[in-house]
Amino acid sequence: xxxxxxxxxxxxxxxxxxxxxxxxxxxxxxxxxxxxxxxxxxxxxxxxxxxxxxxxxxxxxxxxxxxxxxxxxxxxxxxxxxxxxxxxxxxxxxxxxxxxxxxxxxxxxxxxxxxxxxxxxxxxxxxxxxxxxxxxxxxxxxxxxxxxxxxxxxxxxxxxxxxxxxxxxxxxxxxxxxxxxxxxxxxxxxxxxxxxxxxxxxxxxxxxxxxxxxxxxxxxxxxxxxxxxxxxxxxxxxxxxxxxxxxxxxxxxxxxxxxxxxxxxxxxxxxxxxxxxxxxxxxxxxxxxxxxxxxxxxxxxxxxxxxxxxxxxxxxxxxxxxxxxxxxxxxxxxxxxxxxxxxxxxxxxxxxxxxxxxxxxxxxxxxxxxxxxxxxxxxxxxxxxxxxxxxxxxxxxxxxxxxxxxxxxxxxxxxxxxxxxxxxxxxxxxxxxxxxxxxxxxxxxxxxxxxxxxxxxxxxxxxxxxxxxxxxxxxxxxxxxxxxxxxxxxxxxxxxxxxxxxxxxxxxxxxxxxxxxxxxxxxxxxxxxxxxxxxxxxxxxxxxxxxxxxxxxxxxxxxxxxxxxxxxxxxxxxxxxxxxxxxxxxxxxxxxxxxxxxxxxxxxxxxxxxxxxxxxxxxx
Amino acid sequence: xxxxxxxxxxxxxxxxxxxxxxxxxxxxxxxxxxxxxxxxxxxxxxxxxxxxxxxxxxxxxxxxxxxxxxxxxxxxxxxxxxxxxxxxxxxxxxxxxxxxxxxxxxxxxxxxxxxxxxxxxxxxxxxxxxxxxxxxxxxxxxxxxxxxxxxxxxxxxxxxxxxxxxxxxxxxxxxxxxxxxxxxxxxxxxxxxxxxxxxxxxxxxxxxxxxxxxxxxxxxxxxxxxxxxxxxxxxxxxxxxxxxxxxxxxxxxxxxxxxxxxxxxxxxxxxxxxxxxxxxxxxxxxxxxxxxxxxxxxxxxxxxxxxxxxxxxxxxxxxxxxxxxxxxxxxxxxxxxxxxxxxxxxxxxxxxx
Numbered sequence: 001x002x003x004x005x006x007x008x009x010x011x012x013x014x015x016x017x018x019x020x021x022x023x024x025x026x027x028x029x030x031x032x033x034x035x036x037x038x039x040x041x042x043x044x045x046x047x048x049x050x051x052x053x054x055x056x057x058x059x060x061x062x063x064x065x066x067x068x069x070x071x072x073x074x075x076x077x078x079x080x081x082x083x084x085x086x087x088x089x090x091x092x093x094x095x096x097x098x099x100x101x102x103x104x105x106x107x108x109x110x111x112x113x114x115x116x117x118x119x120x121x122x123x124x125x126x127x128x129x130x131x132x133x134x135x136x137x138x139x140x141x142x143x144x145x146x147x148x149x150x151x152x153x154x155x156x157x158x159x160x161x162x163x164x165x166x167x168x169x170x171x172x173x174x175x176x177x178x179x180x181x182x183x184x185x186x187x188x189x190x191x192x193x194x195x196x197x198x199x200x201x202x203x204x205x206x207x208x209x210x211x212x213x214x215x216x217x218x219x220x221x222x223x224x225x226x227x228x229x230x231x232x233x234x235x236x237x238x239x240x241x242x243x244x245x246x247x248x249x250x251x252x253x254x255x256x257x258x259x260x261x262x263x264x265x266x267x268x269x270x271x272x273x274x275x276x277x278x279x280x281x282x283x284x285x286x287x288x289x290x291x292x293x294x295x296x297x298x299x300x301x302x303x304x305x306x307x308x309x310x311x312x313x314x315x316x317x318x319x320x321x322x323x324x325x326x327x328x329x330x331x332x333x334x335x336x337x338x339x340x341x342x343x344x345x346x347x348x349x350x351x352x353x354x355x356x357x358x359x360x361x362x363x364x365x366x367x368x369x370x371x372x373x374x375x376x377x378x379x380x381x382x383x384x385x386x387x388x389x390x391x392x393x394x395x396x397x398x399x400x401x402x403x404x405x406x407x408x409x410x411x412x413x414x415x416x417x418x419x420x421x422x423x424x425x426x427x428x429x430x431x432x433x434x435x436x437x438x439x440x441x442x443x444x445x446x447x448x449x450x451x452x453x454x455x456x457x458x459x460x461x462x463x464x465x466x467x468x469x470x471x472x473x474x475x476x477x478x479x480x481x482x483x484x485x486x487x488x489x490x491x492x493x494x495x496x497x498x499x500x501x502x503x504x505x506x507x508x509x510x511x512x513x514x515x516x517x518x519x520x521x522x523x524x525x526x527x528x529x530x531x532x533x534x535x536x537x538x539x540x541x542x543x544x545x546x547x548x549x550x551x552x553x554x555x556x557x558x559x560x561x562x563x564x565x566x567x568x569x570x571x572x573x574x575x576x577x578x579x580x581x582x583x584x585x586x587x588x589x590x591x592x593x594x595x596x597x598x599x600x601x602x603x604x605x606x607x608x609x610x611x612x613x614x615x616x617x618x619x620x
Numbered sequence: 621x622x623x624x625x626x627x628x629x630x631x632x633x634x635x636x637x638x639x640x641x642x643x644x645x646x647x648x649x650x651x652x653x654x655x656x657x658x659x660x661x662x663x664x665x666x667x668x669x670x671x672x673x674x675x676x677x678x679x680x681x682x683x684x685x686x687x688x689x690x691x692x693x694x695x696x697x698x699x700x701x702x703x704x705x706x707x708x709x710x711x712x713x714x715x716x717x718x719x720x721x722x723x724x725x726x727x728x729x730x731x732x733x734x735x736x737x738x739x740x741x742x743x744x745x746x747x748x749x750x751x752x753x754x755x756x757x758x759x760x761x762x763x764x765x766x767x768x769x770x771x772x773x774x775x776x777x778x779x780x781x782x783x784x785x786x787x788x789x790x791x792x793x794x795x796x797x798x799x800x801x802x803x804x805x806x807x808x809x810x811x812x813x814x815x816x817x818x819x820x821x822x823x824x825x826x827x828x829x830x831x832x833x834x835x836x837x838x839x840x841x842x843x844x845x846x847x848x849x850x851x852x853x854x855x856x857x858x859x860x861x862x863x864x865x866x867x868x869x870x871x872x873x874x875x876x877x878x879x880x881x882x883x884x885x886x887x888x889x890x891x892x893x894x895x896x897x898x899x900x901x902x903x904x905x906x907x908x909x910x911x912x913x914x915x916x917x918x919x920x921x922x923x924x925x926x927x928x929x930x931x932x933x934x935x936x937x938x939x940x941x942x943x944x945x946x947x948x949x950x951x952x953x954x955x956x957x958x959x960x961x962x963x964x965x966x967x968x969x970x971x972x973x
């Protein structure tokens with residue numbers, strides 16, 4: 001262990017810190033890093049790992065950041081107490097990022113000049129390459145076991161029970177005993193070296209806890225795919241695009257498990273990889289028009305390509321479910337970075353007077369829940385439903401509450417007129433508002449030999465779906481669609497409000513993957529005596545509670561991960577809120593928002609208003 | 621009021637098919653296309669084909685894109701559900717519909733602009749996917765609704781009504797369909813209903829992607845001297861390779877054919893295609909031969925018509941995806957939802973401590 005300056009004490013923390021792994025993309029580090037995250041969870045301590053990766057196959061820097069938090073804060077906090085610096089390319093910035101008093105772990109095989117280090121951190125050098133070159137001859141093994149070896153060293157340094165990691169390796173390679181032995185051997189090499197050369201554990205420690213409890217560990221994309229299975233989707237059409245691809249892969253995989261006819265092995269589902277996103281959404285619309293539940297998963301560029309079809313589905317009133325895993329864009333730009341920047345593109349998708357229903361899950365639990373619910377909403381409202389998640393939620397594994405399902409629940413297929421009802425002479429007008437809620441009845445093709453057929457088009461038709469360009473027919477239709485959107489207000493998931501410990505004149509509105517960082521930020525603020533009420537928006541159109549919440553406060557922070565404040569724009573436009581009362585808190589560099597960023601921005605803003613004495617925050 | 625209803629008066633001796641339907645039961649709204657438009661003849665041929673095949677009108681789903689041709693599904697099969705989709709994107713919507721319910725008959729109607737220009741991507745992929753459908757292209761070489769611009773099927777050297785000469789290479793949709801793996805490929809002429817009706821019937825009874833490229837002159841914008849899609853030009857350059865009769869299992873075969881003049885092909889559903897040879901060497905089961913023949917005749921300025929290719933053992937998209945026989949849109953909650961027990965097991969496998 002290197003010496004440190006006497007002015008900075010080494011950080012002492014148990015079960016509450018941030019570890020960051022700096023790796024080279026394509027070096028096989030991802031599975032070793034995940035193993036380490038699981039080892040900490042195996043000790044009963046909650047972990048929130050995030051992959052911060054480049055858009056390339058091999059060679060560029062990649063980071064894996066773990067928030068370790070016994071208290072259960074699962075957002076990014078900001079800052080880093082332990083850097084595992086395995087990438088020479090990013091060395092200087094990685095070293096600079098360590099908090100004063102923090103720790104730097106590195107491969108000490110190659111001697112680096114003193115100037116490449118810092119005086120105020122503890123340096124932990126393990127000659128990983130040297131040990132690997134001594135132990136292994138195969139170049140691939142040297143690389144892969146180097147990764148396992150640093151997991152072993154960190155296991156000793158943080159005081160993790162070696163048996164937990166052994167057990168995880170045994171589970172991972174069950175049935176391949178040779179691999180189990182080899183991996184455990186590499187693990188022990190690292191563990192032994194660290195134990196022999198350093199006083200273990202260091203100031204950062206993992207201590208056994210029961211903080212994880214019943215929670216499950218899964219990513220949002222998998223949860224969406226599972227939600228689509230439970231929601232009764234039978235047709236999925238898609239085009240590969242980062243970061244949404246694994247939604248469909250998960251759907252296919254769960255369908256193979258749950259939707260294969262046990263008698264003959266045939267599929268009770270259809271997945272088609274289309275030629276582009278236009279064809280994907282076209283297939284979804286065709287399948288839904290014909291009475292199946294259908295969906296697609298895409299990201300920003302796909303949303304742009306689908307615009308015309310969204311308009312057609314909106315006006316022809318065809319259900320559709322779209323999972324949009326948001327990222328930066330367009331073209332090659334930022335596809336592996338997270339953003340919440342498609343709200344406006346989805347809310348007002350297409351030409352003409354369109355408005356769409358949006359759902360904002362906060363974690364994989366809600367990805368599953370809203371994913372399934374979206375199909376009921378699409379059928380009930382006969383319109384596209386957008387489930388908006390993002391790369392952070394979709395591609396990273398998150399701890400969340402276990403999935404649940406009520407077996408009494410039946411799919412709500414909405415207003416479908418049956419052959420019996422048509423036969424009995426029930427009046428059928430495809431675009432006729434018979435119930436006052438703006439939602440008409442539809443028929444499924446092939447229903448009745450002589451009644452109920454209609455010709456679907458955009459807007460040139462009357463309430464009975466007959467061709468019409470008459471102004472009054474058009475206006476009747478548009479007014480009914482507006483009523484339908486009002487009806488949707490009561491159907492989308494209600495917002496979740498949280499009162500501060502003390503009465504406050506200030507509120508904060510947020511949504512989606514900002515949620516876990518927001519939860520920690522509110523506690524950070526409260527610790528400084530700043531109390532803020534909060535409201536998590538879960539759907540658009542906005543429920544009345546959203547407007548009430550804003551009206552109850554002097555000013556409301558709108559916390560988002562985009563540059564233009566898109567939820568704020570929607571609030572101003574749709575709820576007619578005075579823009580001055582909505583204060584932007586925007587994080588949009590492509591990395592997930594941090595608790596320290598949010599609390600810093602809010603504290604600064606309130607300090608500027610001189611409402612309360614506030615300490616200057618360290619934002620990162 | 622722009623919707624025109626037809627009077628519903630029937631003479632007592634009106635012919636009925638085996639199901640008891642009259643031709644009127646297969647008709648739709650009154651056409652709003654130009655008098656003499658080839659497309660109206662194609663609509664009439666669809667009506668006749670469905671009547672002859674005893675298809676229940678409501679078991680057909682008709683889909684189209686945008687353009688003159690794509691308006692026509694409103695003018696036939698009024699008891700069928702129809703979908704006028706977006707420009708060039710009918711194939712994807714039809715594909716989705718076909719995935720949802722494999723029991724209906726899918727009829728896609730498109731034009732040369734809709735399929736060869738804006739929609740060539742979706743056209744191509746629907747063909748290669750083997751979607752079970754009859755895909756009719758009403759091909760006139762021009763954009764009618766926007767008044768006479770060339771489409772991508774216009775021949776190089778053909779002259780527009782305003783005198784502009786087309787300099788771009790034409791796309792031959794039938795040749796493309798052959799290359800892309802369509803399993804029933806035909807070309808016909810809207811002015812020859814004797815040829816067209818059986819070709820539509822054969823396509824409707826075909827399992828897989830069936831394309832019929834129907835040259836359908838535009839009387840307003842592309843029926844003049846110098847056009848290669850005019851009534852006169854097509855009549856003069858029509859090189860028909862065969863004549864088709866579709867024989868259903870219930871039919872008695874009464875016609876007799878001279879020896880060697882007939883090719884008999886049994887389709888998947890038991891319907892029999894009787895091909896009376898015109899070109900005695902033409903083999904409609906030879907995909908590569910058909911492609912060569914089309915190219916050779918195209919160079920000579922001839923328009924090859926007839927049943928160009930058929931694969932009687934074709935498979936469709938559902939077969940490729942191994943989907944269950946029961947239409948996906950009829951599966952109910954109990955088969956679709958794995959339920960809470962399965963979810964609990966899944967939760968257990970996703971726990972990390």
